[in-house]
Amino acid sequence: MKQYQHPTVDQISLTCVLHALSDPVRLNYVQCLAKLTSEQPCGAIPTPVAKSTMSHHLRVLREAGIIHIRTEGTQSMTSLRLHDLEEKFPGVLDSVLKAANSTTSVEEV
Amino acid sequence: MKQYQHPTVDQISLTCVLHALSDPVRLNYVQCLAKLTSEQPCGAIPTPVAKSTMSHHLRVLREAGIIHIRTEGTQSMTSLRLHDLEEKFPGVLDSVLKAANSTTSVEEV
Numbered sequence: 001m002k003q004y005q006h007p008t009v010d011q012i013s014l015t016c017v018l019h020a021l022s023d024p025v026r027l028n029y030v031q032c033l034a035k036l037t038s039e040q041p042c043g044a045i046p047t048p049v050a051k052s053t054m055s056h057h058l059r060v061l062r063e064a065g066i067i068h069i070r071t072e073g074t075q076s077m078t079s080l081r082l083h084d085l086e087e088k089f090p091g092v093l094d095s096v097l098k099a100a101n102s103t104t105s106v107e108e109v
Numbered sequence: 110m111k112q113y114q115h116p117t118v119d120q121i122s123l124t125c126v127l128h129a130l131s132d133p134v135r136l137n138y139v140q141c142l143a144k145l146t147s148e149q150p151c152g153a154i155p156t157p158v159a160k161s162t163m164s165h166h167l168r169v170l171r172e173a174g175i176i177h178i179r180t181e182g183t184q185s186m187t188s189l190r191l192h193d194l195e196e197k198f199p200g201v202l203d204s205v206l207k208a209a210n211s212t213t214s215v216e217e218v
Contacts, residue, residue: 014208015131022128089212091204099123099198 002076004062004069009084012065017089020064021096025049026057030066030080030093031100039079042069066093111185113171113178118193121174126198129173130205134158135166139175139189139202140209148188151178175202 021027025047032045047054058078061067065088068079085093130136134156141154156163167187170176174197177188194202 014205014212015133015136018127018136018205019131022124022131024124027124027127089204089208091200092208095198095200095204096123096127099201102198103123 001071003071004076006062006068006081007065009065009088012084012088014089014092016064017066017085017092020060020066021093023057023060025054026061027096027100029054029057030061031097033067033078033080034082034097039077042076042078110180112180113185115171115177115190116174118174118197121193121197123198123201125173126175126194126201129169129175130202132166132169134163135170136205136209138163138166139170140206142176142187142189143191143206148186151185151187 021030029045029047033040036045042054042058047057049057058067058069058076062069065081065084068081069076071077080093082093130139138154138156142149145154151163151167156166158166167176167178167185171178174190174193177190179186189202191202
């Protein structure tokens with residue numbers, strides 16, 4: 001079973017988080033995941049890009065410490081690391097998500 | 110006299126702002142500018158990169174709508190567009206700067 005590597009809270013870097021969120025496809029995915037609140041299969045959130053491209057985007061989000069991915073059977077389940085991010089950088093993800101929701105970023109994807 | 114182009118508040122994009130802040134040199138520059146509070150000559154803030162590289166970074170920050178640059182004699186004066194950013198994306202720059210100040214981002218440059 002595939003095991004995914006994740007940075008610890010200490011290893012999460014602000015510039016990596018900002019870079020990961022600076023792509024419209026990735027930001028849109030994080031917005032959707034935040035709205036759904038619970039863990040989701042990777043494929044449950046519709047994206048405008050090919051599966052291989054989305055795998056790259058999910059890797060960037062995982063390596064930045066924004067999402068957690070675990071294998072369950074044949075599925076990869078993703079969840080937001082809201083608690084870890086809030087602990088490390090209070091208010092950053094929250095304000096970015098509020099800003100994203102208030103603009104047309106979702107439509108821009 | 111060189112005239113710099115700046116995006117209007119409406120034109121400022123969240124993903125462009127996040128991208129501009131995701132580089133350690135640019136984030137450090139914005140941190141310094143925020144601490145100094147007033148308009149500064151471009152060269153007043155020490156940076157670890159060549160002048161030409163810094164010109165690129167300043168252009169990215171200006172085009173993202175994070176800083177304003179104007180020419181005064183032979184100098185280029187830079188200031189943060191705090192009010193514009195707070196109007197467009199409330200809390201984003203503030204939380205990012207707080208996060209940056211609480212980590213070792215400045216030393217990592």
